[in-house]
Amino acid sequence: MLNRLMYDHKHIAVLLNVLKKKQNKLAEGEAINFSVVRDIVEYMQSYTERSHHPVEDIIYGYYLAHKANNELHDLRLQHDVLIQASATLMNTLNLILSDIVVARGKLINDFAEYIDLQEQHMLMEERDIFPLLTQHLTEEDWQRIAKECHSSLIDDPLFLDREHRAFNDLRAYLDAAD
Template sequence: MGTTMLARLNHDHKHIAILLNILKVKHNRLAQGEAVNFNLIRDVVEYMQSYAEHSHHPLEDIIYSYYLKKTAETGTEKLADQHQGLIDASASLMASLNLILSDVVVSKEQLVLDLKAYVILQEDHMLFEERDIFPRWAEVIDQTDWQEIRALCSLKLIDDPLFSDNDNVLFEELRDYITKDE
């Protein structure tokens, strides 16, 4: 049971990594003054907002607080702080992209910096979880715990709108791009 929860989180990370690689490619093109598809970039950020921030991160927060209760550890706020930081970064990037897509002039230099910072923030965060947080959970949380956690998480467990078999048209262009790209 637990392995499936952790497997799901790790699985999400692999998918997020694919999207971050797309952002890196777009970032490099922008930095070189080439034209990029801003709709595609916005779709990636929108995915991060609609899935990572509404399902993936909340699951991690729920599991972490369960873990802290169980171990009576005084946890740092690092995980929650990082999640909040990512929400802020996505929102700010989304605001810039929406301006660009509404033909408002936005500093390309700033966008290049913001994109780079966003990717680094996301990657550092996943690395922190994979190296530091997930292994601790795997050690301490047993099958019974995972069943309780699953019940606590049920409200936040949504289908991945991009990397699943459902016919979600929301990210159609992005899905096509990833499929062609691979």
């Protein structure tokens, strides 16, 4: 289960790098493909926020309930902040794609905040939380966690489920970028 989360983080990092490049181009006054950006944020909302983060919450909740005496991080609160940041960025993108004028500074700021929040969050998990889980959870714990996570697990619609049609344009963009 932890391997899956780490694998997801690698994929999220790829997408955040694309967003950084788009943000840099935008900051330099260049035109960018807003549809690609919207698809990335939509992916983050449809997969990361609906499967990846809930699974992390279940695992960390289990850890706190069975292995820890105090809460070191409020992971759910961080996930809520990320959900709000993606909603803000998606709203801005939808305005732009609907031909509504949005200040360039607002868009650049929304990009920067979103990317920074995502990167800091993954860094904290990989540095602080994942090692705790590895150290303290047994195989029996992971089996119990897997049962709890079953209803939250979905196949990654971009990187694993090649039959999924929702992100074909984004998949083609990433393939062309390689």
